Amino acid sequence: DTAVSQTPKYLVTQMGNDKSIKCEQNLGHDTMYWYKQDSKKFLKIMFSYNNKELIINETVPNRFSPKSPDKAHLNLHINSLELGDSAVYFCASSHLRNTEAFFGQGTRLTVV
Amino acid sequence: GEDVEQSLFLSVREGDSSVINCTYTDSSSTYLYWYKQEPGAGLQLLTYIFSNMDMKQDQRLTVLLNKKDKHLSLRIADTQTGDSAIYFCAESRGLTGGGNKLTFGTGTQLKVEL
Numbered sequence: 001d002t003a004v005s006q007t008p009k010y011l012v013t014q015m016g017n018d019k020s021i022k023c024e025q026n027l028g029h030d031t032m033y034w035y036k037q038d039s040k041k042f043l044k045i046m047f048s049y050n051n052k053e054l055i056i057n058e059t060v061p062n063r064f065s066p067k068s069p070d071k072a073h074l075n076l077h078i079n080s081l082e083l084g085d086s087a088v089y090f091c092a093s094s095h096l097r098n099t100e101a102f103f104g105q106g107t108r109l110t111v112v
Numbered sequence: 113g114e115d116v117e118q119s120l121f122l123s124v125r126e127g128d129s130s131v132i133n134c135t136y137t138d139s140s141s142t143y144l145y146w147y148k149q150e151p152g153a154g155l156q157l158l159t160y161i162f163s164n165m166d167m168k169q170d171q172r173l174t175v176l177l178n179k180k181d182k183h184l185s186l187r188i189a190d191t192q193t194g195d196s197a198i199y200f201c202a203e204s205r206g207l208t209g210g211g212n213k214l215t216f217g218t219g220t221q222l223k224v225e226l
Contacts, residue, residue, distance in 0.1 A: 030210070031210055031211030031212075033211070035214075040218075041149075041198060041218070041219045042156075042216070042218060042219075043200065043216040044216070045213055045215075047215065048207060048209075048211050050207075050209050050210035050211050051138065051210070055207050055209035055210060055211060056206075056207060056209075056213065060131065081160055089177075090154065090155065092155075094212060099158070100157055101157070101158075101212065101214060102157070103154045103155040103156075104148075104154055105153065105154040106153075106154050
C-alpha cells in the first residue's frame with residue numbers, strides 16, 4: 001500500500017542507452033513531479049504535471065521526456081544517457097492546491 | 113529569485129537539542145517545509161509552516177519562522193541516534209497550472225553522537 005512508488009530502485013546502464021523510470025501514486029493526487037538529486041545531495045525540480053498536462057519544465061534537456069498516461073502515473077524516459085545524468089530521481093505527488101508533497105523512495109541511476 | 117541556504121553539518125550529543133537553520137530569498141513563498149532523508153532512503157515530510165505563522169510545535173519538533181529576515185529553523189528536542197539524517201528545508205510556491213514548486217535547501221547532515 002505504498003503511496004508513491006517508483007521502479008526500478010536502482011538502474012545501471014551504459015552511456016548512449018535509453019531508459020525509463022516509472023512512477024505511480026495511489027493517493028488520488030492530481031499533480032505529479034520529478035525531482036533530481038545530484039551527487040552533492042542538491043534537489044531540484046525537473047517537471048510538474050497536473051492531470052496529465054505539463055505545468056513546468058525546469059530547463060531540462062530534451063533527452064528527458066516525461067509521459068503521463070493518466071493522473072496516477074508519471075513516467076520518465078531518458079534518451080541517449082550521459083554520465084552527468086547519474087543521480088537519484090524522485091517522483092512526488094500532491095493535491096492541486098494542497099501543501100504536502102509525498103515523495104517516492106527514489107531511483108538511483110548510474111550511467112557508466 | 114529562489115535561493116535556499118543551510119549549513120552543511122551539525123553534530124550534537126544524544127539527549128541534547130538540535131537546531132537546524134535555513135535562510136531563503138523568495139518572499140512570495142506560501143509554505144516552508146522540513147524534510148528528512150535517511151541514508152539510501154526517500155524524503156520524509158517532517159513538518160511545515162504557513163508563511164503567516166511564526167511558530168509551530170509538533171511533539172519533539174519546533175519550527176520557528178522569521179518572515180522579515182527570511183529565516184527558518186527546526187529544533188529537535190532530546191535528539192536521538194535515530195534522528196541522524198540529512199534535513200532539507202524547502203520553500204513552496206504555487207504554480208499557475210496547479211500544484212506547488214518546492215525549492216530545496218542544500219541539506220544539513222545531522223550527526224548524533226553517544
